[in-house]
Amino acid sequence: MSARPAVPSRTRTLEGVLWMLASGVSFVGVTGIVRYLGTDIPAAQGAFLRFAFGALFLLPTLVPVLRQGVPMSTLKLYGLRGAFHTAAVICWFYAMARIPVAEVTAIGYLNPVLVTVGAALFFSERLALRRILAVAVALVGALIVLRPGLRELSAGHLSQLCAATLFAGSYLLARRLSDVAGAGAIVAMMSATVTLGLLPFALLVWVPVGVDQLLWLALVAVFATAGHYCMTRAFGAAPLTVTQPVTFLQLLWATLLGALAFGERVDPFVLLGGGIIISAISYITWRESVLKRRASAVALENT
Known part of the structure; x- marks a missing residue:
């Protein structure tokens, strides 16, 4: 008689949902603060200060990585990922200060869809018909959010689209790095390379900043760190098929x-398009979960 894969308890499932809710609230806190700061601080400078504070928070994990040394074979991957992520956060900061918070969030949902496409193009992962259709549905959702031809697309919208694409490239490189390095080293090196990568761009546009602005950007780093921590805990407590749909609440x-905070109009098309994108992502996640369970069951039966 073959063993069955363990099924998470209801308590663990609820824990995963709560962690993901906390992650969503944390990331909304990030977007809210950056929106509040507006265009007073150039995008590159704001991004640099946020990552500089983040690097300070991650210093206890970064120091051991540097002491152990970084294999030469991974330096190119770390550098390339840092370049992608550097460009992505500049685009994100630029967009966040110029278009509504909900639109930034909805367009950002394209990231996992682009990762799926990138994995097929660059890692030769099989893209079955169901996944192709799910990607197509997600793109329809993006068109509903953006509505090109029906309204003018601003530089902020285009910048956020670039950010989603560049973040996807960064995550694909992180996936490749995960084969040769530990999670702690990958996170620490990303923080270091992005901070260094942002520095020259920040210096080119540097403007004086007040203590209050520095404190707000430090809080951005706190929220971002908390968001990633909560997301990691959520993934450890419950399956992605449970936690992924919860991310839609982040749009709400x-x-x-x-x-309430910025007097932005509630756009039903943004909610509709974001919901469609999340539905497509949730389907892809559910389908991959089913395939993994089947593969595990076959492996157990053959042992």
């Missing part, structure tokens, strides 16, 4: 934040 929080 962002919409409420934009309406």
Whole structure:
């Protein structure tokens, strides 16, 4: 008689949902603060200060990595990922200061869809018909959010599209790095390379900043770190098929934040398009989970 894969308890599932909710609230906090700071601080400078604070928080994990040394074979991958992530955060900071919070959030949902496409193109992962259709549905959702031809697309919209694409490239490189390096080293090196990568761009546009602005950007780093931590805990507590749909609530929080804090109009097309994108992502996640369970069951039966 073959053993069956363990099924998470209801308590663990609820824990995963709560961690993912906390992650979503944390990331909305990031977007809200950057939106509040607006265009007073150039995008490159704001991004640099946020990552500089983040690097300080991650210093306890970065120092051991540097002491152990970084294999020469991985330096190119670390550098390339740092370049992708550097460009992505500049684009994100630029977009966040110029378009509604909900639109930034909805367009950002394209990231896992682009990762799926990139994995097929660069890692030769099989892209079955169902996944192709799910990607197509997600792109329809993006078109509903953006509505090109029906309204003018600003530089902020284009910048956020670039950010989603560049973040996808960064995550694909992280996937490749995961084959040769530990998670702690990957996170620490990303923080270091992005901080260094942002520095020259920040210096080119540097403007004086007040203590209050520095404190806000430090809080951005706190929220971002907390968001990633909570997301990691969520993934460890419950399956992606449970936690992934919860990310849609992040769009609702962002919409409420934009309406209540910044007087932004609630756009039903943004909610509809974001919902369609998340539905497509959730389907892809569910399908991959089913395939993994089947593969595990076959492996157990053959042992």
